[in-house]
Amino acid sequence: MSGSNGRGLLSGSHSRLLGAVVTVVVLGVVLIGSATAIGVLGMPRVAGIDNHLVGANQTTTTVQSDLTVTNPNPFPIPLRRADVAYTVYMNGIPVGDGQESGVSLPAGNSTVELRTGLENDRVVEWWRSHVRRGERTNLTVSATLQSARLDESLSRRVADRTVRTDVIGAFETNETVPVNASREVVSDPVLYVNETNAQWANVTRNRTVVRTELRVYNPKSFAAPVTGVTYDVGMNGVAVANGSTENLTAIPAKSHRNVTARVVIDNGKLDEWWVTHVERNQTTTVSVDYAVGLDLSAYGYGNRTVSPDPINRTFHTDVFGKQKNGTTLAFD
16 A cells, blocks of 8 residues: 555656656747747857958959857757858959858857858959059958848948058169160160159059159260160069150250159959969069160160169068058068
8 A cells, every 4th residue: 555655656746747847848948939039039140250362263262261150049050041141342342252051050159161252353343443542442341140040130241451552662662773785885884773653643444554753863974865764564473564655865964864654554464463462372573674775876886775673572461361450561
């Protein structure tokens, strides 16, 4: 009898315990469902982003983006419909986007890796805006999270920074460069280029014009007729520009004169250059080769073209870097 009562009591206790567990589970489900319905549960957000260029070919530059996503809920959230999407803008121009589907976000912080294809044919459009803004680009990245479980989407700007360059500086130097005729009848140097300055003139869809000015000194006791100055410009070995003088002049004895030239960059070459820039870890060497034409007919040599040492400059960029004040260029 006592054994039977004992089993009955145990059975009743077990029944009450099971009922309590079921009640708690049901209440939990109801509470979670209600919280979702009224928006108490938190929507995941992008807490940070780390971007870097990982490669380029003739048509596309690949950006790897590691998004740190915070899920404030105590349970994982599957993003079944899409969804983590991402767009890169340079001066307001959409240059690439990426998307990752079927992502499950655990509670707390997690990392979502995206691959974004930047279209190289947008390089020219970006370049025009970059030059027109004084070699300054506002780079922004927008990310969107969409959750089927929470039936909600959230978009926000996850990166906003300024990229600055000084490509025009590759055309400039304040170093004195001797110009040698390499003829016995006249001692070298016949001229000195004491300074070269440059500025952007105008930029169109097809070309970018640079106006250069050479400060030339004639050390001789007689006038030195300059018949012309020509330029050839390469960026990482890609021929991107050429130009010639706009004004021809004879430089008086022991005097300075400014000689100007117009250099035209072929914008159609910029996407080819961009690939080399990415492949070299965002590094470009600009080589400016110029030649000076001299009239040596007074010495029986006629016109002679001489080539001083080229101007070489190397610059680096860090488009997606973390510098506080944006990307800057370091010239070597």
